[in-house]
Amino acid sequence: MSHSELPTGxxxxxxxxxxxxxxxxxxxxxxxxxxxPALHYCDEALYIEQVSIETIAxxxxxxxxxxxxxxxxxxxxxxxxxxxxxxxxICYAVKANSNLAVLSVLAQAGAGFDIVSRGExxxxxxxxxxxxxxxxxxxxxxxxxxxxxxxxxxxxxxxESISELTLxxxxxxxxxxxxxxxxRVNPNxxxxxxxxxxxxxxDNKFGITHEDALAVYQQAAALSHIDIVGxxxxxxxxxxxxxPFVAALDKLIELIHSLREHGIELRHIDLGGGLGVRYIDxxxxxxxxxxxxxxxxxxALGLTVFFEPGRSIVANAxxxxxxxxxxxxxxxxxxxxxxxxxxxxxxxxxxxxxxAVIPNVLPNAGLDTNGTKAWDIVGAICETxxxxxxxxxxxxxxxxxxxxxxxxxxxxxxxxNYNSRPRASEVMVSEDRHQLIRKRETIESLYxxxxxxxx
Ligand code: LLP
Numbered sequence: 290m291s292h293s294e295l296p297t298g299x300x301x302x303x304x305x306x307x308x309x310x311x312x313x314x315x316x317x318x319x320x321x322x323x324x325x326p327a328l329h330y331c332d333e334a335l336y337i338e339q340v341s342i343e344t345i346a347x348x349x350x351x352x353x354x355x356x357x358x359x360x361x362x363x364x365x366x367x368x369x370x371x372x373x374x375x376x377x378x379i380c381y382a383v384k385a386n387s388n389l390a391v392l393s394v395l396a397q398a399g400a401g402f403d404i405v406s407r408g409e410x411x412x413x414x415x416x417x418x419x420x421x422x423x424x425x426x427x428x429x430x431x432x433x434x435x436x437x438x439x440x441x442x443x444x445x446x447x448x449e450s451i452s453e454l455t456l457x458x459x460x461x462x463x464x465x466x467x468x469x470x471x472x473r474v475n476p477n478x479x480x481x482x483x484x485x486x487x488x489x490x491x492d493n494k495f496g497i498t499h500e501d502a503l504a505v506y507q508q509a510a511a512l513s514h515i516d517i518v519g520x521x522x523x524x525x526x527x528x529x530x531x532x533p534f535v536a537a538l539d540k541l542i543e544l545i546h547s548l549r550e551h552g553i554e555l556r557h558i559d560l561g562g563g564l565g566v567r568y569i570d571x572x573x574x575x576x577x578x579x580x581x582x583x584x585x586x587x588x589a590l591g592l593t594v595f596f597e598p599g600r601s602i603v604a605n606a607x608x609x610x611x612x613x614x615x616x617x618x619x620x621x622x623x624x625x626x627x628x629x630x631x632x633x634x635x636x637x638x639x640x641x642x643x644x645a646v647i648p649n650v651l652p653n654a655g656l657d658t659n660g661t662k663a664w665d666i667v668g669a670i671c672e673t674x675x676x677x678x679x680x681x682x683x684x685x686x687x688x689x690x691x692x693x694x695x696x697x698x699x700x701x702x703x704x705x706n707y708n709s710r711p712r713a714s715e716v717m718v719s720e721d722r723h724q725l726i727r728k729r730e731t732i733e734s735l736y737x738x739x740x741x742x743x744x
Contacts, residue, residue: 303572308656313663313680315656316569318647324567325605325694327357333651335692339721342610342649346690349714349725351612352629354701356386356726358394358719360606361697364576365398368598371580375587375594380424382562382599383409385698390717390726391603392416401444403562403597407434414441424559424595426473426523428453428494435460439468447473447521447559449496454509461514470509471519471559474502476540480525480533480563483640488525496522502544506553517553519595520545523561526600529573531582534560538586545590558587559595566604568695569645576601600698607697609634609713610649611677613689614669623664625685630668631675632707634693634700638674646678649690660684666691670708701727706735 306320318335322328327337335342338357345355368379380401383392387409392402393416401422402413413423420441425434428449435457438446448454448470461468475496480488488495497505502520509515524537541558548555560583565573574582587594611629618624636642646666664685666678677693704712711730716723 303567303570305570307570308682310682313682315661315682316645316647317656318645318651321569321645321647321694326363327360327606328608328692328694330651335647335649335651337608338718340718340723342608342690342692345716345718345723346610346612346649348723349716350729351610351690352633352713353610353729354607354696354713354715355610355723356388356391356603356607356697356715356717358606358717361391361394361603362398364602364606365395365400367576368596368602369399371576372584372594372596374584376592377594377596378422378557380422380559380595380597381602382597383413384702385599386603386607386700387412387702388715388717388726389416390715390724392418394717395602401595403599407437410438410441410443420444424471424521424597426521426597430456432456432460435468436464439464439466443469445469445471445518445557445559447471448509449473451497451505451508454505454512454515458512458514467514467516469516469518471517471521471555471557472497472502472505472509473521473523474499474541474544476522476524476537478524478533478536478540480528481530482525482527482563482565488523499540499544503547503551506548507551510553517555519555519557519559519592520548521559521561521595523597524563526563527565527573528563529565529571531574531579534563534579535582535586538583542586542590545592555592557593557595558590559597562597562599562601564598564601566601566695566698568604569643573601602698604695604698607700608692608694609696609700611691611693613685613687613691616685616687618662623662625664625666625683626669627666627677627691628669629677629693629713630670630708630710631672631677632668632670632705632710633713634677634696635703635705636699637677638672639703644678644696645694646681646683646691647694648683648685649692652684656682670710706730709735711735 396418405427473496714729715727
C-alpha cells in the first residue's frame with residue numbers, strides 16, 4: 290500500500306477481529322491490520338508502511354518501538370480537517386510519545402503541543418516548535434517550571450489551583466511579564482473509562498471545580514500580571530463515546546456565559562484530549578463524528594478551539610517488536626518469555642490493557658494451524674505482574690518476532706529501567722525508509738551517574 294492511500298481515523302462499524310475459545314483469545318492478525326493503517330501483511334510477512342518488520346528487527350534488534358510517520362500525520366490531518374471551519378489549534382499531548390522525531394514531524398505539520406513538565410517543554414523547543422503554540426497543563430508546576438515557560442513565551446498555562454495562579458502571578462511580576470492563563474475546570478463528568486485515566490470527576494486531583502471556577506476567574510482578573518485567555522478541561526483518556534465530551538462542553542459553555550456577564554471575555558476554549566482508539570475490538574467514535582457532535586456548539590461560541598489529543602494521534606502509528614526467547618509450556622499454562630517486558634510496556638500490567646500481539650510471519654491456517662496454543666506473553670522481570678498479554682492463541686517458536694500493536698502511545702514514554710534493563714530503541718518509518726530515532730540504551734549508561742560509597 291502506498292502511503293497516500295493510508296486511511297485515516299478509526300472505524301465506527303466495528304467488526305470483531307477476535308474469536309474467544311475456552312483456551313483463550315484469537316486475534317486474527319490480517320483482520321486486525323485491516324483496521325491499522327500503518328500495518329499490513331504482504332506475502333504473509335508483516336510490514337509497516339513499505340518496510341518489513343523483519344528488516345527492522347534484524348537491523349535494530351529487539352525490543353524496538355517502530356512508528357509510521359504517515360500514520361501520525363494522517364490522524365493529525367484528520368483533526369485539522371474536521372475542525373477546519375473553526376479557528377483551532379491541535380495541541381498534541383507530548384506525554385503520549387515524546388520522541389524528538391515525533392515532535393518535529395508534528396511541529397512541521399503545524400501542530401501545537403500540550404505539555405505537563407519543564408522537560409516536555411524543553412523537548413518541544415528542541416524539536417523546533419514555537420513555545421507560543423504550547424499549553425502547559427499539570428497540577429504541580431514549580432517556580433522554576435513557570436519561570437522557564439514564561440521566558441520561552443509559553444502560549445498558555447492551564448491553571449489547576451489558586452495556589453498555582455498566585456505563583457504564576459508572582460513569577461510573572463518578577464520577570465516583568467504578563468502570564469497567559471486558562472483555568473482547567475473540573476466539570477464532574479464521568480468519562481466512563483479506566484479509573485486511573487479518568488480525570489474529570491470531583492474525586493480526581495485535577496482542575497478547579499465547576500462551582501468555584503467563576504470566583505477563581507474573578508480572583509485571576511484582579512491579579513496584576515495575569516492575562517486571562519481561555520478555559521480548559523480534560524476529562525480522561527481512551528473515551529470511546531462522544532457524550533461525556535458534549536456534557537463537559539455544555540458545562541464550560543455555561544461558565545463562559547456567566548464569565549461574559551461578569552465582564553470576563555475569553556479568546557479560546559480547550560477541550561483537552563482523550564479520544565480513544567481501537568486496540569482490538571473497541572469501537573471509539575471517529576474524529577469526524579467527534580467533530581460533528583461538537584461543532585455546532587463550538588461555532589456558536591466564536592472562540593478559538595484547542596484540543597490536546599495524544600493517544601489518538603500516535604497509538605496506532607506504532608508497534609513494539611519483541612523476540613520470543615523461551616517457550617515454557619506447562620501442564621497448566623504456557624508461557625512465552627519475550628525480550629520486552631513490563632519495563633518496556635507497562636499498560637497491560639498497570640491498566641489491564643488488552644493489546645494485540647501479532648506474528649511477524651502469518652501462520653498458514655490461522656486459528657486452525659497445528660501448534661496453536663494459548664500463551665501468556667510475559668517478560669523476564671521478577672514480578673508476576675510482568676505480562677504483555679494473557680491467554681492468546683498463537684503458534685509460536687523460539688526466535689519468532691512478534692509485534693504488539695497500539696504501542697505508539699504511552700509505550701516508550703512510560704518505560705523504565707526496572708531490573709536494570711536498558712530501554713528499547715525507537716525507529717521511524719516513512720514509505721520505504723527507516724531511521725533510528727533513539728538508540729537502545731547501554732547497560733553501562735544505567736549506572737554511569739551512580740557514585741560508590743566512600744568510607
Ligand atoms: N491533556 C491532558 C491534560 C492530559 O492529562 C492528557 C492525558 C491528555 C491531554 C491526552 O490524552 P489522550 O488524548 O492521550 O487520551 N498512560 C495512560 C493514559 C494517561 C493519560 C493522561 N492524560 C494509558 O496508557 O492509557
